[in-house]
Amino acid sequence: MALYGAPIWADSLCGQRNAAAIRRPQRAIAQRVARAYRTVSFAAACVLAGAPPWELEAWVLGRVYDWTAAQRALDRRPDPIERVEVREEAREAITRHRAEDLASATFGRRTLDAIGPVLNGWLDRRHGCLSMHLVQETPKCHHCEAELDTAEHTLEVCPSWAEPRRTLVAVVGDDLDNDLDDRFPDPFH
Structure with missing residues (x-):
C-alpha cells in the first residue's frame, strides 16, 4: 500500500524531508518484522527485515513505468522479458546505491558491519524469518x-x-x- 502510485511520485522523494516522511512508517514496520528494539536505526532495521528503503523501491517502479510508457509511445507492446530485464537492471542499480548508503550510515553500525560481508546473500534469502x-x-x-x-x-x-x-x-x-x-x-x- 505504501508504494501505491509510486511511479508517479517517486521522483519527489529526492529531498530529505520527503524521504524522511516515508521512512518513519517503514522503520516501525521493519523493526516489527525483525522483532528489533525500537531504538534500532532505520538502516539496520531495513537490512534485518530484508526490505530496501521504499524510496528506492519507488524508484525501481518508476523506471519500469517510464520504460513501459516509452514503449507504448513508440506503438510497441512492452515485451514481458524486456520488462523483467529493465526491472532487474534497476534493482541492481539500487543494490549498489544501497550498499554505498549502508557503508556510510552513522547509526546501526554493529548490525550493518555484521551483515555487510554477506549483504547480498542476506537480502536474497528466500527462507528463514528472523525470530529474535x-x-x-x-x-x-x-x-x-x-x-x-x-x-x-x-x-x-x-x-x-x-x-x-x-x-x-x-x-x-x-x-x-x-x-x-x-x-x-x-x-x-
Whole structure:
C-alpha cells in the first residue's frame, strides 16, 4: 500500500524531508518484522527485515513505468522479458546505491558491519524469518533477570548468549563495546 502510485511520485522523494516522511512508517514496520528494539536505526532495521528503503523501491517502479510508457509511445507492446530485464537492471542499480548508503550510515553500525560481508546473500534469502528472542515487553532481561535488557547487555553480558558471543568474539575480536554507550543512550533512562 505504501508504494501505491509510486511511479508517479517517486521522483519527489529526492529531498530529505520527503524521504524522511516515508521512512518513519517503514522503520516501525521493519523493526516489527525483525522483532528489533525500537531504538534500532532505520538502516539496520531495513537490512534485518530484508526490505530496501521504499524510496528506492519507488524508484525501481518508476523506471519500469517510464520504460513501459516509452514503449507504448513508440506503438510497441512492452515485451514481458524486456520488462523483467529493465526491472532487474534497476534493482541492481539500487543494490549498489544501497550498499554505498549502508557503508556510510552513522547509526546501526554493529548490525550493518555484521551483515555487510554477506549483504547480498542476506537480502536474497528466500527462507528463514528472523525470530529474535528479545521481544521487549519490560526493561528486564527475559533470560537472566538483569534489571535492564539492552542490546549491549545481550551482546556483552547475558549468560544465555555466551555460546553465540564466543563465536562472535572468535570472528571480530574481544572489543564488543566500541563506545556505543556514548552514541546510543539507554532508552530506559
